[in-house]
Amino acid sequence: MPKKNVLIIGAGGVAHVVAHKAAQWAAEFGDLHIANRTRSKADAIVQTLRDKGHDMPFASHALDAMNPDEVEALIRKVDAGIVINVGTAFINMTVLEGCIRAGAAYIDTAIHEDPAKICETPPWYGNYEWKRREDVERAGITAILGAGFDPGVVNAYARLAEDEYFDRIDGIDIVDINAGSHGRYFATNFDPEINFREFTGTVYSWQGGEWRENRMFEVGREWDLPVVGKQKAYLSGHDEVHSLSVRYKDADVRFWMGFGDHYINVFTVLQNLGLLSEQPVRTAEGQEVVPLKVVKAVLPDPASLAPDYTGKTCIGDLVKGSLDGKAGEVFLYNVADHREAFEDVGSQGISYTAGVPPVAAAILVARGTWDVRKMANVEDLPARPFLELLGDMGLPTRAIDADGDHPI
Amino acid sequence: MPKKNVLIIGAGGVAHVVAHKAAQWAAEFGDLHIANRTRSKADAIVQTLRDKGHDMPFASHALDAMNPDEVEALIRKVDAGIVINVGTAFINMTVLEGCIRAGAAYIDTAIHEDPAKICETPPWYGNYEWKRREDVERAGITAILGAGFDPGVVNAYARLAEDEYFDRIDGIDIVDINAGSHGRYFATNFDPEINFREFTGTVYSWQGGEWRENRMFEVGREWDLPVVGKQKAYLSGHDEVHSLSVRYKDADVRFWMGFGDHYINVFTVLQNLGLLSEQPVRTAEGQEVVPLKVVKAVLPDPASLAPDYTGKTCIGDLVKGSLDGKAGEVFLYNVADHREAFEDVGSQGISYTAGVPPVAAAILVARGTWDVRKMANVEDLPARPFLELLGDMGLPTRAIDADGDHPI
Numbered sequence: 115m116p117k118k119n120v121l122i123i124g125a126g127g128v129a130h131v132v133a134h135k136a137a138q139w140a141a142e143f144g145d146l147h148i149a150n151r152t153r154s155k156a157d158a159i160v161q162t163l164r165d166k167g168h169d170m171p172f173a174s175h176a177l178d179a180m181n182p183d184e185v186e187a188l189i190r191k192v193d194a195g196i197v198i199n200v201g202t203a204f205i206n207m208t209v210l211e212g213c214i215r216a217g218a219a220y221i222d223t224a225i226h227e228d229p230a231k232i233c234e235t236p237p238w239y240g241n242y243e244w245k246r247r248e249d250v251e252r253a254g255i256t257a258i259l260g261a262g263f264d265p266g267v268v269n270a271y272a273r274l275a276e277d278e279y280f281d282r283i284d285g286i287d288i289v290d291i292n293a294g295s296h297g298r299y300f301a302t303n304f305d306p307e308i309n310f311r312e313f314t315g316t317v318y319s320w321q322g323g324e325w326r327e328n329r330m331f332e333v334g335r336e337w338d339l340p341v342v343g344k345q346k347a348y349l350s351g352h353d354e355v356h357s358l359s360v361r362y363k364d365a366d367v368r369f370w371m372g373f374g375d376h377y378i379n380v381f382t383v384l385q386n387l388g389l390l391s392e393q394p395v396r397t398a399e400g401q402e403v404v405p406l407k408v409v410k411a412v413l414p415d416p417a418s419l420a421p422d423y424t425g426k427t428c429i430g431d432l433v434k435g436s437l438d439g440k441a442g443e444v445f446l447y448n449v450a451d452h453r454e455a456f457e458d459v460g461s462q463g464i465s466y467t468a469g470v471p472p473v474a475a476a477i478l479v480a481r482g483t484w485d486v487r488k489m490a491n492v493e494d495l496p497a498r499p500f501l502e503l504l505g506d507m508g509l510p511t512r513a514i515d516a517d518g519d520h521p522i
Numbered sequence: 523m524p525k526k527n528v529l530i531i532g533a534g535g536v537a538h539v540v541a542h543k544a545a546q547w548a549a550e551f552g553d554l555h556i557a558n559r560t561r562s563k564a565d566a567i568v569q570t571l572r573d574k575g576h577d578m579p580f581a582s583h584a585l586d587a588m589n590p591d592e593v594e595a596l597i598r599k600v601d602a603g604i605v606i607n608v609g610t611a612f613i614n615m616t617v618l619e620g621c622i623r624a625g626a627a628y629i630d631t632a633i634h635e636d637p638a639k640i641c642e643t644p645p646w647y648g649n650y651e652w653k654r655r656e657d658v659e660r661a662g663i664t665a666i667l668g669a670g671f672d673p674g675v676v677n678a679y680a681r682l683a684e685d686e687y688f689d690r691i692d693g694i695d696i697v698d699i700n701a702g703s704h705g706r707y708f709a710t711n712f713d714p715e716i717n718f719r720e721f722t723g724t725v726y727s728w729q730g731g732e733w734r735e736n737r738m739f740e741v742g743r744e745w746d747l748p749v750v751g752k753q754k755a756y757l758s759g760h761d762e763v764h765s766l767s768v769r770y771k772d773a774d775v776r777f778w779m780g781f782g783d784h785y786i787n788v789f790t791v792l793q794n795l796g797l798l799s800e801q802p803v804r805t806a807e808g809q810e811v812v813p814l815k816v817v818k819a820v821l822p823d824p825a826s827l828a829p830d831y832t833g834k835t836c837i838g839d840l841v842k843g844s845l846d847g848k849a850g851e852v853f854l855y856n857v858a859d860h861r862e863a864f865e866d867v868g869s870q871g872i873s874y875t876a877g878v879p880p881v882a883a884a885i886l887v888a889r890g891t892w893d894v895r896k897m898a899n900v901e902d903l904p905a906r907p908f909l910e911l912l913g914d915m916g917l918p919t920r921a922i923d924a925d926g927d928h929p930i
Contacts (some may be wrong), residue, residue: 299794383791386707388820395819401811408816411803412796 117144118195118480120190121218123179123209125155127304128200128223128262128415133159134459136198137168142477146170147192149177150201156444162460163391179205185212194218196476199452199471203227203308207242214246214253219479221472225353229484236318239491250489257489260280261268261475263429263467264290264369265354265449267509271357271431271446272502274522277497279444279515280435283365286358287432293342294425294452294463298414300380303464306410310390311486312371313381318351320367322358329471331378335345335370340512340519341449342428347372357491365435375480384409410426420462423452427463445520458508467509474503525552526603526888529626531587531594531617533563534713535825535869536608536631536670539877541567542867543915544606545576550885553579555600557585558609560893570868588611593620602626604884608877611635611716613651622654622661627887629880631670642643644726644733644765644852647899658897665897669883671856671875672698672777672838673762675917677900678908679839679854680766681929685905687852687923688843691773694766695840699780701750702833702860702871706822708788711872714818718798720779726759728767728775739786743778747925748920750836755780765899771844789859792817828870831860835871854930856912866916875917882911906930 206226430447454464478484614634755778836854863874886892
């Protein structure tokens, strides 16, 4: 059987990791294509691939991914069997439509968002993606939603706990800590426009069988984690809380994001002054300006942080449940190192943890293991093949359970 | 002798106070004129005068005060005997030139600044104003520099200590505390563009007979002051340190500005992120924007703070010296109340303390007491008539000395 060609859509920090990881695992795929609205950014990624000595066939393309006709035409033109969508949050539905029409597998890493809304409210996957489930199944394509780290690997952790630890799951606490240091006064690890949007709205969690609402930074808890030690994390909203709450509806499902006091202070000042607003203000000179775009302009480019980034991330699931009526818990986690990520693919650890998993998903689709010909979130798919492959690809999973701290 | 007509240049918060106080003391003057680049702002002040029931003759004028020909022409047209310049810091030299040519007295409240520079460095008065001393004397006009509160009244406090307390002055510590509350998350009391410029450069003080340099917020000291109590203030640069260091060259002359921890935190975040920069940045969309102008646009208009402003200011000089070889010290000070200022002229206390003194100076020029027909800083002029008049006008002076805390 011929190898499937892969089309990567997007050319930001995560797309860079996806391209490099796909190139490292070139034996699994046919040709590699990178498409972006601004083609020069895709060209820049291709150049870094060549600089690293990769010699599989690459091509770059200009693509308006908001237009499903263009997406369909490009998939057909390059004969892509797998599309990895790591562009903006606004293009999921048009890219998925293109895949349905052209018969390609679809993989993304975050929920669709409407550019006109500041924050999407639950049920997140229910707002857009899951409405296309029947169309995906009818087309006979595989569509894997949320296949980054969180969502993505953390969903697989929950499924592994279901498969190998418990017959009943009572709680899933996802904890995401970046204990790394970029050496700057302040920076965001992703595009500030996306990064801050996560924190400016209401925080949703699934507790006691229903959605609970809190304000950002209202509920904090100190966690004592492997390698990174004691770290404070705050209840935050995140895509996977929705899909996990559907599969594990009797469990409390919460997402905890780590923030240092300095980050919270800077964020709070900017937020309270109105500088994170997406609504334009008018200067005394009459110029219309969106404050958030100015904040973005003065902050460091997230990609520029990579060479100096040191320290580690720890992301994991504390899963509580019971087996044969006996209560227990397991912490399934990965520790990633910023410097190792940079040496491997030229990116910092945050982009690395987000960009390697969709390539693992693509390999499993290519191999057939995950080519399920329907729409699936990661917890709907076998977890162990995914996690073992990720171990080979640079993101090993460990477990802390009754037997101590060990590889899975 | 006919009363002198007064021309106020500027139409900001301080100009508002100047206009109202001049109207309250209308018997001292002839007609009142207000000129501003945007005439509608001058009209708005005239309207508030009429709303308060003042019925002296007022007129407003459009004026480009950067053009000395226009300044001269307007002075001649309205037959102004006294010009009170409370416009931007960039117009001092052109307004002074207009006064020299047209033979009018000149009064200002702050040093001239070059719009192309971020911060002027010492010797401040020596950079621009004092270069025109001979021209002023030759023209036979009176030019009083820095006749606000600080500089201005605090210079008179130093002179009063010289006249009535000591034959040798060893130290002048000027302390400016605003213990008021505007009830907003954050606001500046003056135009943010001017306000922040004061703190973004090097801090200069006169100690041990020479200029010392520090960073802003590097040197702080807690002061225990009348009415406002214990307050932290930081060594800051200020115009009057220069002129006082020339008259009292053997004394240490320092200026201390009070800042709460919250103010410093917000300032520090904005400063470190680059959001106080006057250099344009380019957004991802290609728009050229000056960050400081966006910060200004999101902050409350300083004038809007007045109705809700509560609490008091305390500004004074701790003067150390000796008389007949016997060491001593005196603290000369004023306490002003934000709410009383609002009831008197519709402004908050910061604008009030800055705007009343130049009107007192104008009255003394009109009466002849200060009509010295040369260029003078306030410490060069008799202090007691100025301070006693200010007491009648709403800014009484008190002294803490060996006899306790009492009016001067």
